[in-house]
Amino acid sequence: MYVAVKGGERAIDAAHQWLAEERRGDTDVPEMSVAQIREQMRLAVNRVMAEGSLYDPDLAALAIKQARGDLIEAIFLIRAYRTTLPRFGASRPVDTDAMAVERRVSATFKDLPGGQILGPTFDYTHRLLDFKLAAEGEAPVAGRADTGVGHVPHVTGFLNREGLIEEQPSSDDTPPDLTREPLELPANRALRLQALTRADEGFTLGLAYSTQRGYARNHAFVGELRIGAVEVEMDIPELGFAISIGEVTLTECETVNQFKGSKTEPPQFTRGYGLVFGQTERKAISMALVDRALRWEELGEDNVGAPAQDAEFVLYHSDNIQATGFLEHIKLPHYVDFQSELELVRKLRRSAGAQDLQEAAE
Amino acid sequence: MTEQSYNFAYLDEQTKRMIRRAILKGLAIPGYQVPFASREMPTPYGWGTGGVQVSAATLTPDDTFKVIDQGADDTTNAVSIRRFFERTAGVAVTTKTSEATVIQTRHRIPEEPLTEGQILVYQVPIPEPLRFLEPRETETRKMHALEEYGLMHVKLYEDIARHGHIATSYAYPVKVEERYVMDPSPIPKFDNPKLEMAAIQLFGAGREQRIYAIPPYTGIVSLDFEDHPFEPTKADHPCGLCGAADSYLDEVITDDAGGRMFVCSDTDYCESRRAQGHRGKDAA
Amino acid sequence: MTPLLSVHGLTKRYGAHLGCGDVSFDLFPGEVLGIVGESGSGKSTLLNCLAGHLPPDAGQVIFDTRADGQRDVLTMSEPERRMLGRTDWAFVHQHARDGLRMGVSAGGNVGERLMAVGARNYGDIRDSAIDWLGRVEISETRVDDRPTTFSGGMQQRLQIARNLVTGPRLVFMDEPTGGLDVSVQARLLDLLRGLVRDMGLSAIVVTHDLAVVRLLAHRLMVMKDGHVVEHGLTDQVLDDPQHAYTQLLVSSVLQV
Numbered sequence: 092m093y094v095a096v097k098g099g100e101r102a103i104d105a106a107h108q109w110l111a112e113e114r115r116g117d118t119d120v121p122e123m124s125v126a127q128i129r130e131q132m133r134l135a136v137n138r139v140m141a142e143g144s145l146y147d148p149d150l151a152a153l154a155i156k157q158a159r160g161d162l163i164e165a166i167f168l169i170r171a172y173r174t175t176l177p178r179f180g181a182s183r184p185v186d187t188d189a190m191a192v193e194r195r196v197s198a199t200f201k202d203l204p205g206g207q208i209l210g211p212t213f214d215y216t217h218r219l220l221d222f223k224l225a226a227e228g229e230a231p232v233a234g235r236a237d238t239g240v241g242h243v244p245h246v247t248g249f250l251n252r253e254g255l256i257e258e259q260p261s262s263d264d265t266p267p268d269l270t271r272e273p274l275e276l277p278a279n280r281a282l283r284l285q286a287l288t289r290a291d292e293g294f295t296l297g298l299a300y301s302t303q304r305g306y307a308r309n310h311a312f313v314g315e316l317r318i319g320a321v322e323v324e325m326d327i328p329e330l331g332f333a334i335s336i337g338e339v340t341l342t343e344c345e346t347v348n349q350f351k352g353s354k355t356e357p358p359q360f361t362r363g364y365g366l367v368f369g370q371t372e373r374k375a376i377s378m379a380l381v382d383r384a385l386r387w388e389e390l391g392e393d394n395v396g397a398p399a400q401d402a403e404f405v406l407y408h409s410d411n412i413q414a415t416g417f418l419e420h421i422k423l424p425h426y427v428d429f430q431s432e433l434e435l436v437r438k439l440r441r442s443a444g445a446q447d448l449q450e451a452a453e
Numbered sequence: 454m455t456e457q458s459y460n461f462a463y464l465d466e467q468t469k470r471m472i473r474r475a476i477l478k479g480l481a482i483p484g485y486q487v488p489f490a491s492r493e494m495p496t497p498y499g500w501g502t503g504g505v506q507v508s509a510a511t512l513t514p515d516d517t518f519k520v521i522d523q524g525a526d527d528t529t530n531a532v533s534i535r536r537f538f539e540r541t542a543g544v545a546v547t548t549k550t551s552e553a554t555v556i557q558t559r560h561r562i563p564e565e566p567l568t569e570g571q572i573l574v575y576q577v578p579i580p581e582p583l584r585f586l587e588p589r590e591t592e593t594r595k596m597h598a599l600e601e602y603g604l605m606h607v608k609l610y611e612d613i614a615r616h617g618h619i620a621t622s623y624a625y626p627v628k629v630e631e632r633y634v635m636d637p638s639p640i641p642k643f644d645n646p647k648l649e650m651a652a653i654q655l656f657g658a659g660r661e662q663r664i665y666a667i668p669p670y671t672g673i674v675s676l677d678f679e680d681h682p683f684e685p686t687k688a689d690h691p692c693g694l695c696g697a698a699d700s701y702l703d704e705v706i707t708d709d710a711g712g713r714m715f716v717c718s719d720t721d722y723c724e725s726r727r728a729q730g731h732r733g734k735d736a737a
Numbered sequence: 738m739t740p741l742l743s744v745h746g747l748t749k750r751y752g753a754h755l756g757c758g759d760v761s762f763d764l765f766p767g768e769v770l771g772i773v774g775e776s777g778s779g780k781s782t783l784l785n786c787l788a789g790h791l792p793p794d795a796g797q798v799i800f801d802t803r804a805d806g807q808r809d810v811l812t813m814s815e816p817e818r819r820m821l822g823r824t825d826w827a828f829v830h831q832h833a834r835d836g837l838r839m840g841v842s843a844g845g846n847v848g849e850r851l852m853a854v855g856a857r858n859y860g861d862i863r864d865s866a867i868d869w870l871g872r873v874e875i876s877e878t879r880v881d882d883r884p885t886t887f888s889g890g891m892q893q894r895l896q897i898a899r900n901l902v903t904g905p906r907l908v909f910m911d912e913p914t915g916g917l918d919v920s921v922q923a924r925l926l927d928l929l930r931g932l933v934r935d936m937g938l939s940a941i942v943v944t945h946d947l948a949v950v951r952l953l954a955h956r957l958m959v960m961k962d963g964h965v966v967e968h969g970l971t972d973q974v975l976d977d978p979q980h981a982y983t984q985l986l987v988s989s990v991l992q993v
Contacts, residue, residue: 099532170493175459273488273662276591403589413660416498420578423500423530426703427523427560427718431622431641433704434686439616599816603823603853607838607845610852613859614842614881678859 114159128152137369138162142411143169144270144289146339146368163291163411170412174270181265183333185321187343187366188245192319194370197246199312199347205243210318211370246315247345247362256347256360276403283385283402287378288367290409298384298399299377307384307397311363314347318370342367344375348383350390361390381405462509462542468492472510472664476655479666484629485597486580486663494659501534502659504557504576511555511572511655512538517545519553524561524701524718531559550721560623562644564700564722567652569669575638577658580665582626582636602634605676613681622686628674629667643685643701648673690715693735695726739801741766741907741939742787747796749786755963756782760796762958762968766906769933769940771954771971773947773986779963781911784943788828788909789818800825800907823853827900831912833892836899837884843870843895844880850903869898873928890921894928901932908933908940914949926952947987951975959983 115122129136129152139151143166151169158164194210197203209215250256266281269289278286287295302309320340324333346363350356363383365375384399394400408414460466475489494502512518518538522531526548534557535546547553550563557574567573583593586604596602605626612620625642629635637648638656648654654667667673675683691698693714700722702715714735717723727736740763749756757779764770772780785791787798789810798810803825810818822828830836837846847866848856856862867877873894875887884892893913900908913929914922930953933940942953950957950971957974959967959982967980978984 099527099529100536103529103532167493167497171495174493175463175465177465270490272490275488403591407590412493413498416500416502417578417660418499419497420499423559424523424528425560425639427641427701428623428639430688430702430704430718431643431686434688435618435620435622438686439618439620442617599819601819601853603849606852606857607841607849610848610859610862611841611845614844614863677857678862679857680860 114157123156125149125152125156128155134370135160135162135165137371138292138374139165139169141368141371141374142166142289142291143173145169145173163415167412167415180325182336183324183326185323185339185341187317187321187341188242190243190317190319190321190341190343192243192317193340194318195243195315197313197315199246199314200249203246203249212372243317245345247347250314250347250360254359257350257362259362274406276406278402278406280382280386280389283406284364284366284378284382286406286409287365287381290378291411291414292371292374292377294409294411294414295377295381296373298405299380301397302380302384302399307387307395307400309363309380309383310349311346311380311383312348313376314345314362316342316344316372316376318342318372340369342369342371342375344372344379346376346379346383356391361386459541461514462512462538463494464492464506464509468506469510472506475664476507476510476666479655479664480653480668482633483667483671484633484635484665486665488662489664491659491662496533496537498660499578500530501557501559501576503657503661503664504559504574504659505534505537505657506659507574507655507657507664508538508555508557509542511574512542512544514542514544516554517547517552518542519547519550519556520558521556521561521563521719521721522559523703524563525720527720548721549725550719560639560641561701561718562640562647562650564697564717564719565725566647567650569651571652573650573652573654575640575654575656577636577638577656577661577663579624580636580656580658580661580663582624582634597633600632602628605634606678609676609678609681613678619677619681619683625683626676628676630672631674634676635665635667641687641701642675642683643687645673645675645683646685688715691733692717692723692726693733695723695731695736696733697722697726697731738765739807740764740799741768741801742941743797743799743807744787745797745799747783747786747793747798749782749791749793755779757786757960758963760965762965764907764939764941766939767937768956769938769942769954771950771957772941772943772960773945773950773957774960775945775986778960780943780960782963783960784909784911784941787941788826789822790828823850824903825906827903827905827908829893829896829900829908829910829913831915833884833889833896836896837892839884842881842883843875843887846884846895846899847902850899854903865902866898869902870895872932873898874924888921890917890925893917893925897929897932901936901938904936906939908938910940910942910944912944912946913942914944914946929953947975959986 129148132155135155136148136151139154139162140146140148143151150172154165154168157168192208194212195205195208197207247256266285269282269285320338322335323337323339325336326333344365348361348363350361351358361383363379365378365382367375367378381399385402385405387394387400398404472489475487479485479487491503491506494505496502496505520526520531520535522528525531538544539546550556550565553571555572555574556563559576581593583596583605586608587593587596609619612618623641624636624639625645627635627637627645627648637645648667649672651669653669656665677683688702688704690702692700692702694716697717700717700719703718704713704715706713742764745761747760748758760783772783774780782791786793793811799807800810802808844863844866847869848862851862851865867880870877870880875891875894884895887895914925917925926949933953942950944950954971957969957971958965959974959980961982967974967978967983974983975987978987
């Protein structure tokens with residue numbers, strides 16, 4: 092006899108237990124600590140912080156451990172945690188000009204004040220598997236030198252002095268907050284940048300790449316890429332001045348793009364901008380290219396119908412937590428919808444069959 | 454047993470107030486999609502985050518909560534959501550439709566008529582009934598504002614021209630109180646006539662950041678043509694377990710030789726009838 | 738008699754460039770006005786300003802509405818303007834695909850305007866669609882086919898049917914025969930002339946083709962660099978052009 096399926100609760104409990112066991116893996120292999128992940132999987136931690144919109148390397152490392160290395164799942168854990176946190180206030184805008192740079196390169200000038208600083212980069216490594224890493228070895232130590240780097244001015248500042256690059260008007264307006272207000276269109280640039288900085292890295296990369304291949308090509312040069320720590324300051328009303336409440340490492344990318352000029356504007360360079368938590372170069376450069384592509388309207392450029400120019404398309408599809416949830420929900424039961432589709436298809440087939448019979452008879 | 458580290462029903466009071474404002478606005482403008490700042494929930498988008506947020510903002514400690522998915526209380530996602538509120542709100546839960554004060558549902562309206570004082574909360578994946586005709590939110594909002602719904606009927610026209618019938622079987626669009634065209638969420642069109650009811654109906658779409666509502670006794674019309682009127686349909690069988698001829702049925706494959714049976718999708722309805730002694734042909 | 742459309746001082750600038758400047762005219766019921774000029778003369782800008790597709794910088798576009806008499810279209814609310822756009826007004830695009838829904842059947846394309854104003858009887862809508870397909874010489878058997886399967890001339894005729902089905906009083910046409918073969922053009926012009934006459938339509942036709950206005954238009958405006966340089970009865974302007982530019986324009990094409 093048929094009995095309607097019961098036992099959803101038991102199935103869920105059993106699945107959770109199995110998952111926990113799988114997460115740990117073979118117990119003969121030592122368990123990984125959160126600190127190990129934080130120190131040795133730092134780029135993964137950075138991505139989780141950037142797309143989770145929460146700067147906390149320990150929590151990000153914990154999320155990666157809990158998510159078994161699935162970074163989108165880890166980002167989800169961070170987002171769900173973040174949304175429950177109380178808000179004490181807003182910091183002052185960070186000053187990236189005063190960044191303690193670890194890495195700073197410009198593709199537009201061979202040498203420049205502050206110098207080119209390669210920093211810890213994969214850029215010129217040969218991508219050969221290093222089998223020495225498979226055997227645990229001693230910790231490598233890099234040489235130290237006093238670089239004498241003091242203040243590192245922004246490259247776009249040099250161009251700006253000559254009037255060669257568009258002026259970026261500063262504004263004291265409070266930017267909109269994507270996590271507190273529903274996304275409404277048209278979105279201004281501050282809101283777009285906010286969405287892009289937490290956007291999925293792969294999606295942003297794909298869009299940026301598409302602009303390079305001709306879908307809204309905007310001829311980007313990396314004017315400057317800089318990575319380093321900046322101070323976060325907050326105004327304390329009781330004190331009457333701002334105090335430093337901590338440091339965050341950021342990656343900032345400013346692209347310099349061609350602009351042919353218009354009837355009212357002489358030819359000059361324009362800007363694309365990327366700013367992301369942690370050392371996240373690929374993401375920051377991608378963000379700058381997509382930012383620039385989305386600015387077609389204010390710059391009086393043609394809409395060539397490229398995906399990267401379409402703010403609604405980009406903003407509505409860039410969030411991997413929204414995307415993965417909706418994608419994966421098709422695993423949920425859809426018996427009811429499917430049943431009504433079954434009835435419909437049977438009905439349509441019946442009337443089609445009846446017609447065929449009638450035609451055969453005529 | 455409530456987890457003390459979270460606020461009652463998980464969300465903080467500020468967020469609940471924001472959601473309640475959206476709900477009240479939705480009730481004031483029936484069928485209008487109110488944007489709200491949907492929060493990230495500990496369950497994935499697409500798995501009922503909109504419904505969960507609406508329930509969280511609606512529940513009080515005295516409420517009795519019921520969750521159904523596909524009509525059933527014991528499907529895994531229903532279990533998961535019910536547990537979430539047991540843990541975070543400590544509210545009483547039930548599987549009895551008549552005993553519940555708040556019912557969260559995915560894809561069904563209970564068979565037993567709801568009464569005044571009850572609230573039915575729907576989980577909505579895509580709140581925009583015009584979305585598959587016009588992908589742009591900026592355009593569809595304008596179409597609603599200007600009441601430009603011709604395109605909706607073009608779609609129904611095309612269905613009839615091609616298939617001889619309106620080929621929409623679930624998430625069948627309705628017009629609310631002669632103004633807004635609304636997506637009733639992916640309920641089977643069999644359930645559409647029940648949308649005119651005594652209870653409050655609230656619709657939450659988390660990922661799409663929209664809330665909308667139908668106040669009690671609001672006029673709801675399923676879109677159709679005079680000469681191709683709307684027809685609620687279901688499998689043409691009685692329930693194999695309780696014999697009900699008036700309930701929506703799931704088709705269950707019983708073997709790999711084409712054997713199948715039809716049973717009520719609303720498990721509470723089916724069980725109540727069997728408790729009253731009703732028996733279908735497949736019941737032991 | 739009250740003009741159906743009365744235009745005063747219509748001006749549109751693109752930065753320093755003048756789109757159209759200080760254009761004024763009246764259009765009376767049943768009248769067809771042709772606007773000619775070479776590309777860049779401002780004729781398309783003018784048409785788009787009149788039809789509400791472009792916001793002009795100055796001027797008035799006064800339409801004699803059925804309900805409230807003369808109203809300035811430019812100061813109407815968007816819902817009012819859109820309602821006008823699907824009832825009393827029609828717009829025939831140069832490229833049929835801009836004016837058609839290419840993924841919807843011919844019947845659905847013609848029926849859309851009827852449904853937009855409340856038609857809810859499938860059979861009646863379909864009958865009207867078939868009737869209109871007939872009037873534009875498209876076979877009833879094509880009613881369920883999509884416009885993608887139609888030739889260019891058929892697509893253009895379908896666009897006309899879709900526009901005229903609600904019995905508009907004013908039709909804007911932007912190069913209605915542009916991009917079509919000469920033989921197809923002739924048939925379309927014949928059809929348009931018949932429809933305009935039978936339905937008593939008022940129309941504004943923008944074209945660079947003097948043959949089109951010779952056949953369709955009662956009156957003619959000649960535009961150059963955003964300004965109207967000559968305005969008069971079609972035959973008068975074409976047979977006895979006064980302005981030097983019009984003389985050049987007329988002499989540069991074969992007489993029809």
